[in-house]
Amino acid sequence: MRATAHGSGDGLARQRTLRVYLNDHLAGATGGTERIRRMAHAHGDTEYGDALRNLATEIAQDRRSLLALMADLDVPVAHYKVYGARLGERIGRVKPNGRLVRRSGLTVLVELEAMRLGVQGKTLLWRTLLAASAQEPRLDPGWLERLLERAEQQLRTLDALHHRAGATLVSSGSPTPASRP
Template sequence: METFLSIYLNDQLALGVGWRELAKRSRAANRDTPLGAALETVATGITEDVATFEVLMRRLGVRRNLVKSALVFGAERLGRLKPNGRLWRYSPLSRFEELEFLVMGIEGKKQLWATLRDLAGLAERLPDVDFDALIDRAGQQVAVIEPFRERAGREAFLLA
């Protein structure tokens, strides 16, 4: 079982790296706007969550699989090349999809923390880790960007 936990943790860490990079990219594309400020908060939170996750892995004695993280990092970079309805510029669809993917990732992170707490039994093994606080923090991150996601979706699809 410990092998499965190690694989799961490395898979989730790799995804966290991808969400972190997406949040940073979206923040940069929306700099000097209210959305950019919201994404600054979310990107910082995701970065902190990845660091927390890395500490958790070290405490469990799980070695980081650098290949998985590098592959997801590269996939996020390649994702920037996909068509977005505009040849050279950031489009309303780009904004919406970035926010949509971020919300999906953060909701997945809430599930991750609950899985580790409840199904992997880490609440007992690591009693000083406040999984409930981590779940709440993810909920706060969604709350910060959800209004922007909804607005971006309306703008993207009304302009189409």
């Protein structure tokens, strides 16, 4: 027997959509957590180290928050997506950067841009769930607002790091006005 558009089939379709949506974000959070941890390790003794370590801690906490939220909503983890995200992050490390073995100044810019995209996606996730919290009693709007505020602060931190890295790359790699032909 087929469910009507307004019957139990509609609820099942919404649950399937929610499962896909949250697992896609979990995959992104997994890749982002792996990348920011590696960045924090690689830049541990540089001017970026403290900020990257703080971001790594917060992003890992946000991933755990997403897992808790999924459990609250009875959304099972799609482990193949999590494993795929980990593998994708490792493969993403092999990218042309103008150097064969060492990291280049460009690497930090590209990584910060990738992290910004991920955090921007997380910001949209928290906004979406905050809007849905009016109809879904299992979603705590106060908790979601705090997660959203933290994600917005992470964006500001990534922007500041990117600005610093970009300025360093351009100022140290470009000729001075007097040496231009």
